[in-house]
Amino acid sequence: MKICVLVKEVPDAAVEKxxxxxxxxxxxxxxxxxxxxxxxxxxxxxxxxxxxxVPVEEVVAVTMGPESAVRALHKAVSLGADRSVHLSDExxxxxxxxxxxxxxxKTLERESPDLVLLGQQSDDGECYTIGAVVAEYLGMPxxxxxxxxxxxxxxxxxERQAEYGYDTVSVQLPAVISVxxxxxxxxxxxLKAIMGAKKKPLDALAASDAGVEASRVGLDGSMVExxxxxxxxxxxxxxxxxxxxxxETVEKVVAWLEERKLI
Amino acid sequence: MDFDLSDDHALxxxxxxxxxxxEIAPVAEELDRTKSFPYEIVRKLAGLxxxxxxxxxxxxxxxxxTLAYVLAVEELTRIDSSVAITLCAHTSLGTQPIWLFGxxxxxxxxxxxxxxxxxxxxxxxxxxxxxxxxxNTKTRARLEDGQWVIDGAKQFITNAGTDIxxxxxxxxxxxxxxxxxxxxxxxxxxGTPGYxxxxxxxxxxxxxxxxxPLTFTDCRVPEDNLLGPRGAGxxxxxxxxxxxxxxxxxxxxxxxxxxLDEALAYAKERRAFGQPISRFxxxxxxxxDLSTEIEAARLLVYKAARLKDAGRNFTLTAAQAKLxxxxxxxxxxxxxxxxxxxxGYIEEYPVCxxxxxxxxxTIGEGTDEIQQMVIARALGA
Numbered sequence: 001m002k003i004c005v006l007v008k009e010v011p012d013a014a015v016e017k018x019x020x021x022x023x024x025x026x027x028x029x030x031x032x033x034x035x036x037x038x039x040x041x042x043x044x045x046x047x048x049x050x051x052x053x054v055p056v057e058e059v060v061a062v063t064m065g066p067e068s069a070v071r072a073l074h075k076a077v078s079l080g081a082d083r084s085v086h087l088s089d090e091x092x093x094x095x096x097x098x099x100x101x102x103x104x105x106k107t108l109e110r111e112s113p114d115l116v117l118l119g120q121q122s123d124d125g126e127c128y129t130i131g132a133v134v135a136e137y138l139g140m141p142x143x144x145x146x147x148x149x150x151x152x153x154x155x156x157x158x159e160r161q162a163e164y165g166y167d168t169v170s171v172q173l174p175a176v177i178s179v180x181x182x183x184x185x186x187x188x189x190x191l192k193a194i195m196g197a198k199k200k201p202l203d204a205l206a207a208s209d210a211g212v213e214a215s216r217v218g219l220d221g222s223m224v225e226x227x228x229x230x231x232x233x234x235x236x237x238x239x240x241x242x243x244x245x246x247x248e249t250v251e252k253v254v255a256w257l258e259e260r261k262l263i
Numbered sequence: 264m265d266f267d268l269s270d271d272h273a274l275x276x277x278x279x280x281x282x283x284x285x286e287i288a289p290v291a292e293e294l295d296r297t298k299s300f301p302y303e304i305v306r307k308l309a310g311l312x313x314x315x316x317x318x319x320x321x322x323x324x325x326x327x328x329t330l331a332y333v334l335a336v337e338e339l340t341r342i343d344s345s346v347a348i349t350l351c352a353h354t355s356l357g358t359q360p361i362w363l364f365g366x367x368x369x370x371x372x373x374x375x376x377x378x379x380x381x382x383x384x385x386x387x388x389x390x391x392x393x394x395x396x397x398x399n400t401k402t403r404a405r406l407e408d409g410q411w412v413i414d415g416a417k418q419f420i421t422n423a424g425t426d427i428x429x430x431x432x433x434x435x436x437x438x439x440x441x442x443x444x445x446x447x448x449x450x451x452x453x454g455t456p457g458y459x460x461x462x463x464x465x466x467x468x469x470x471x472x473x474x475x476p477l478t479f480t481d482c483r484v485p486e487d488n489l490l491g492p493r494g495a496g497x498x499x500x501x502x503x504x505x506x507x508x509x510x511x512x513x514x515x516x517x518x519x520x521x522x523l524d525e526a527l528a529y530a531k532e533r534r535a536f537g538q539p540i541s542r543f544x545x546x547x548x549x550x551x552d553l554s555t556e557i558e559a560a561r562l563l564v565y566k567a568a569r570l571k572d573a574g575r576n577f578t579l580t581a582a583q584a585k586l587x588x589x590x591x592x593x594x595x596x597x598x599x600x601x602x603x604x605x606x607g608y609i610e611e612y613p614v615c616x617x618x619x620x621x622x623x624x625t626i627g628e629g630t631d632e633i634q635q636m637v638i639a640r641a642l643g644a
Contacts, residue, residue: 033277074270075277188282191312191325194274 024226037119094219101133315378340517345471357384382429424460457482515588
């Protein structure tokens, strides 16, 4: 089995997220990190590889992003991926989700993976959709919000987090699966793995290398048009019930809940 | 000049930061409150090969450099000083002398286990009447039938009395007269008859780290346990302390940064007079000053690490870094408590622990006054 893991460099969780009003895009300056959800996807790949239920020849980390995204790949291989692919091109800047999914699918086609894993959401854009878009372009089944993967013959048995409980789904390979953070506890890279990461192969691809049509990516190739961004409206302050007489307070709380049919 | 960390260094920093936030932060308060040695965390640090960062891989070390070590220590201290000093004393003071001065046999015997974190190393220099003035060392070792017979006492020793403590390097007078005493370093394994670790001290801070007095009573170790040449002990420990200062300086920066992290987060959250207190100039001035001081101090520490990695003399810069960062940690933690107001005086908030943990940084590994002596001497004063 060959597993590709899609990863993304995102602003560090500690950095306050802001929209750059001049471009309508997210301000991605400042400290960056590998998208935390993607570390769960890498861990899932490593657990399949180390689990031994199916031989895994290779785990390949794939990203699309500017030059700095190399650091996300560096971390991905320190966490266990065998090599990495970096799709980077000026022409790709400003791509929306569909364009990004298209460009990633072209990159993945070169690799012919049996399984594509990714985090269910990115810490910055939080679209939750890139896995499904990639799957559509690759013509593969897509599963999202997966929190358990068991390898069975030629297919995977997955549990998806659903609104009320879990769906258990059997999926034929090849498939694209996005995972939630409940799927595992990602490991930390060891010092040796960090220092060995640079020795692992990294393929740098321009859009044309991956067969990406320039007209379908970038700002111009994207269908999303960003309008104005404003702060969300301030929430109405909640109702504060002073607890003077507890029996009375309980009555008030119960009445409030009943009014809204919450109990 | 390049102020960017290499990709490897950046990833080491990031990894230890994530580790400290994920694994240490949730238990730091409890470990401090119960004065419990962080065995589980040491085991995890060892799993990431962080218990022997700057030592070569052929002896089981991490194969990293001093800057990598500094970054790790800084990130640990940002969350918890007890864990940081445990790693720091083990690396800079416990393992370092064996790596620097040990025979091939001594290295083979100790370094793989020390670097793997299976056993902890300690350094026994300080005595009731001798700290930086180690010429006044009273512990004696005499050679008798192929064995060193050690008698004396050490105090304030880190890492010597845990369940996994393996070895202590001690300074002892091995000869000479009072004018020109011969000081040598000796290795004493835990479990050696006559070597005993006293009860842990009741400290102001660093509560989860192991600090005890040691006694040596007719304690016999093989003649081969001499570290390097006889009489070289004085020079050896000065060199070890030089290196150790870089680690402790990294602790100062880390603790000051941790205090700023907490103060900034609190100031943005805490409201007074209808707005977050971070909007008040009085609070902003404190935060701005701290951030500026921390950045300046950090550069000094990284420079000391870089000088050492380049094989150049770092005595002056390491002493400057130690002096600067210890004072800064004390000030930063005090300001962080101040910004927290009454909550800063309550142990539920990390700044309360940080404040207690800070003071030792102007004392341990040579007091500020000793650093000033070292610096002035280097200036030719």
